[in-house]
Amino acid sequence: MNTALLPLPRSVEERDGAFRLAPDAAIGFEGPASAREIAELLAECLRPATGFALPVREGAGAITLAQSAPDPAPDEAGFLPEDYALDVAPGGVRLEAGTSWGLARGVQTLRQLFPAEIYAAEAKPGLAWEAPAVRIEDAPECRWRGLMLDSSRHFWRADDVCRFVELLAQHRMNVFHWHLTDDQGWRIEIRKYPRLTEVGSVRAETMVGNHMNDWPHRFDGTPYGGFYTQDDVRRVVAFAARRRVVVVPEIDMPGHMSAAITAYPELGGGEWAHPAVRTTWGISQHVLNMEESTLAFCEDVWTEVMELFPSRFLHIGGDEAPRHEWEESKRAQELMAERGLRKPEQLQAWFTKRLDEFFRSRGRRLLGWDEILEGGIDPSAAVACWRIGWKGWDYVNDTVRAGHDVVLAPTSHTYFDYYQDEPISEEPLAIGGMLPLSKVYSFSPRLTAVPPEAAARVLGAQGQLWTEYIPTRDHLDYMAYPRASALAEVLWTPPERRRYADFLDRLGAHRARFAVQGVNARPRP
Numbered sequence: 001m002n003t004a005l006l007p008l009p010r011s012v013e014e015r016d017g018a019f020r021l022a023p024d025a026a027i028g029f030e031g032p033a034s035a036r037e038i039a040e041l042l043a044e045c046l047r048p049a050t051g052f053a054l055p056v057r058e059g060a061g062a063i064t065l066a067q068s069a070p071d072p073a074p075d076e077a078g079f080l081p082e083d084y085a086l087d088v089a090p091g092g093v094r095l096e097a098g099t100s101w102g103l104a105r106g107v108q109t110l111r112q113l114f115p116a117e118i119y120a121a122e123a124k125p126g127l128a129w130e131a132p133a134v135r136i137e138d139a140p141e142c143r144w145r146g147l148m149l150d151s152s153r154h155f156w157r158a159d160d161v162c163r164f165v166e167l168l169a170q171h172r173m174n175v176f177h178w179h180l181t182d183d184q185g186w187r188i189e190i191r192k193y194p195r196l197t198e199v200g201s202v203r204a205e206t207m208v209g210n211h212m213n214d215w216p217h218r219f220d221g222t223p224y225g226g227f228y229t230q231d232d233v234r235r236v237v238a239f240a241a242r243r244r245v246v247v248v249p250e251i252d253m254p255g256h257m258s259a260a261i262t263a264y265p266e267l268g269g270g271e272w273a274h275p276a277v278r279t280t281w282g283i284s285q286h287v288l289n290m291e292e293s294t295l296a297f298c299e300d301v302w303t304e305v306m307e308l309f310p311s312r313f314l315h316i317g318g319d320e321a322p323r324h325e326w327e328e329s330k331r332a333q334e335l336m337a338e339r340g341l342r343k344p345e346q347l348q349a350w351f352t353k354r355l356d357e358f359f360r361s362r363g364r365r366l367l368g369w370d371e372i373l374e375g376g377i378d379p380s381a382a383v384a385c386w387r388i389g390w391k392g393w394d395y396v397n398d399t400v401r402a403g404h405d406v407v408l409a410p411t412s413h414t415y416f417d418y419y420q421d422e423p424i425s426e427e428p429l430a431i432g433g434m435l436p437l438s439k440v441y442s443f444s445p446r447l448t449a450v451p452p453e454a455a456a457r458v459l460g461a462q463g464q465l466w467t468e469y470i471p472t473r474d475h476l477d478y479m480a481y482p483r484a485s486a487l488a489e490v491l492w493t494p495p496e497r498r499r500y501a502d503f504l505d506r507l508g509a510h511r512a513r514f515a516v517q518g519v520n521a522r523p524r525p
């Protein structure tokens with residue numbers, strides 16, 4: 001019987017017998033409307049493969065979802081408790097939780113108890129839909145368990161983005177960080193500034209080969225574009241919300257903005273800067289100028305983004321913004337003098353602080369890559385620490401001691417755009433680096449060198465799918481899985497309960513779920 005649960009729950013007590021889902025089974029719910037919503041989600045998950053009608057009704061069913069009280073207000077980071085208890089017995093299944101988030105996680109565990117074919121998109125007649133009798137009590141180790149997808153360097157259709165969200169939800173992850181804009185393409189419709197997508201979503205061509213190693217650069221000669229309408233975005237956000245996955249949008253600024261500056265040159269460095277939507281990878285020297293009018297543009301963009309994304313956190317990027325244009329520009333020197341700033345880097349701190357105030361005045365919180373710490377930022381801003389490999393863990397310790405919430409995103413353990421095995425000549429072209437599955441699994445999101453109240457400011461972690469070198473969905477699957485499965489377990493399961501060998505055992509059965517869904521996971525560990 002299949003109990004290859006991944007991530008491994010906190011406690012699993014196996015019992016005798018099995019539950020068999022019958023063709024005339026109903027799914028019951030007890031409690032508030034959100035319990036009905038998750039019951040509907042479960043029915044929708046089980047119907048395609050079983051071909052059963054699985055009506056959802058109030059009261060007991062063959063499978064009953066019970067929520068003890070309406071969802072409370074989210075915590076200051078936007079999260080709800082996610083603990084749940086799942087009883088599978090020959091006579092029926094009962095899933096209990098205090099919140100709809102807990103029910104949503106329990107639904108994913110229950111799906112894993114059925115044969116892998118339960119994930120099929122079409123009916124699989126003749127199979128016995130049995131789940132082993134078991135009692136599971138479960139709760140996550142970390143609040144923030146996420147994946148980031150870069151839709152700028154390569155564009156992913158809204159359907160594929162929903163599939164990406166579905167797969168992370170199956171791993172009981174709860175954050176989808178959506179990187180929507182960058183030098184190589186602006187991918188979200190903003191009604192007030194149509195040129196962002198008319199001009200900024202298309203690059204003339206794309207470089208071929210690795211931008212560090214292959215010189216001179218060669219290009220494919222093919223225009224590349226694509227963007228999400230606001231309706232597309234609403235569809236993805238709603239799809240995620242049903243699964244109790246938060247979508248955190250990232251609009252990267254003031255660097256990584258060549259596409260926007262190409263569309264609206266007045267945002268950029270003035271007379272001598274003539275960017276184009278970038279056709280090569282790597283860091284652009286072009287950044288936003290620090291005029292009030294440019295800040296107003298950014299606030300307008302965020303105003304529309306906020307209408308689309310209800311997430312507590314909004315990600316402003318903030319990484320890799322070279323100061324070169326500000327150092328060279330007379331106008332930037334004037335702005336520094338007006339604002340009493342001594343160094344060009346203080347212009348970015350000025351900009352980030354203003355956005356932070358703007359977000360807070362609207363009940364949101366700012367999140368940025370760890371560069372936002374340079375020059376100072378209010379402790380209510382959260383920091384995605386990605387440069388731990390070269391800055392060291394003390395840097396993270398200092399950040400939580402200063403009162404910031406932290407999302408761990410170190411290149412060393414969470415950059416799934418890195419190679420995953422030697423020899424790299426047998427792997428598809430990647431950006432560089434080396435991050436094998438075993439190393440992802442060895443990651444610890446617990447800080448030990450700071451007092452517990454500071455350590456608790458680590459919200460969790462997320463894996464990054466930067467897509468410069470990932471042009472297709474199969475390739476994206478290959479880079480994401482099974483490394484994201486390992487990260488999901490690191491963030492869900494307490495370290496005392498985790499063993500890599502045991503994870504690999506369960507991964508064997510988990511791969512059958514991938515196969516049924518056509519997920520092109522890397523076949524070797």
Ligand code: ACM
Nearest residue numbers: 319320369386466
């Ligand atoms: C980053 O990798 N530039 C956050």
